[in-house]
Amino acid sequence: MSFGDIFLNEFLGTGMLLLLGCGVVATAILDRSKGLGGGWLLINFGWGIGVFAGVYVAFESGAHINPAVTLGLAVEGSTEWSDVPAYLLGQLAGAIAGAVVVWLAFKQHFDVEEDPAKKLAVFSTGPQIRNPLWNTVTEVVGTFVLLFVILSFGNSPVDLGPLAVALLVVGIGASLGGPTGYAINPARDLGPRIAHAFLPIRGKGSSDWGYSWVPVVGPIIGGILGGLLARAVY
Template identity: 65%
Template sequence: MSLGIVFLSEVMGTMMLTLLGCGVVANVALKGTKGNAGGFHLVNWGWGLAVMAGVFVAAKSGAQLNPAVTVGVWLSGGKEFAPGVPVDAASIFTSISGELVGAFLGAVFCWVAYKQHFDEEPDAATKLGVFSTGPAIRSYGWNVATEIIGTFVLVFVILLFGKSAAGLGPLPVALLVVGIGASLGGPTGYAINPARDLGPRIAHALLPIKGKGSSDWAYSWVPIVGPLVGGALGGLMANWMPLLVK
């Protein structure tokens, strides 16, 4: 399979992921929406179903949708992300690039869908929270630890499901994401995906959002470093436990 197809597949899948995922946050958080104050469990289910949609869309490239998953599959010893998509430097770079572009585009389309509600929302932090994650209690070391743990669970369990993302059905992954959000999402909002956080944060910085305030770049490294470390540990642990992953 050509790298162009891999790139487009990851762009479209991750775009769907972030459009629907950021969309459920917007529906719950922004002033005057039909889903306003729907609660954190609605957000968890919305993100889980967003992942399911993204996995269907990006099946040809292995539906990685997440640099932490890409790295985890590599470190687990996986040979292919999907049939015809080898785990090599070119595919890894192409996949991660597509994930970042798709996450950015999904956030842009979410803003378009909720433009009037962004205009009506008075709180800048609420607007940023639609695009990117932030901690309930800001303590960078503990925040990183939370993201490491959540992403470890994501990648390790995905690899137990099917050894590589290419072999997974969408529903188990969706339910896993719902479970991670319900169980581990409280401290940081569970980014568990560097592209999911960085792409929309860049969109927040660039879009002409009324009264948007800061994009909180001081925190932005946490949902990048934490998930990458957690994904790497998940991949390595899966590689060390062959009896469980075969």
């Protein structure tokens, strides 16, 4: 595929992922939302469905919709390194766009919500116990599971397609998401955090850039480790 084709597919797929993913967080936590108080499992399933939809939208490019997946597949050998920039740029741009659309959809709820932390939580992840080292370890572990299991699907006699990846994301969130909110995707966190910074959100507060490197570095390390192990094993 050309640079432009990869960029467009990843832009659309990642945009859909973030629209549904950030959207379910907004539904569950913003003031006066009909889904207020929906809880952690609602958020997990919302992100899983976001992955399901995003994979189908971006299927022509391989539907990475995640820089950690792209880098993991590159070290594993399934993706050409020359294509990596198109994937990464499309994913980041799509993540920003998806987050902007969520703000448009929930504009009135952002206006009435008084807690700046909840407004930021719609866009990006944050730890329950802030310790950059251990928060990074959590993201490494979650993303390692994501990459290694995705690459293990190729050896399975049962092909569930995007549904398998969606259920895997739900499982990672339910099992490993509690400490950090499980970014497991640098674009998923960085793109919306950029959107939070420039959007005119009433009373939004800080974008917490001091933490922003954790959900970027951790998933990249985890993705590469998952790709390397899969290359060695399979």
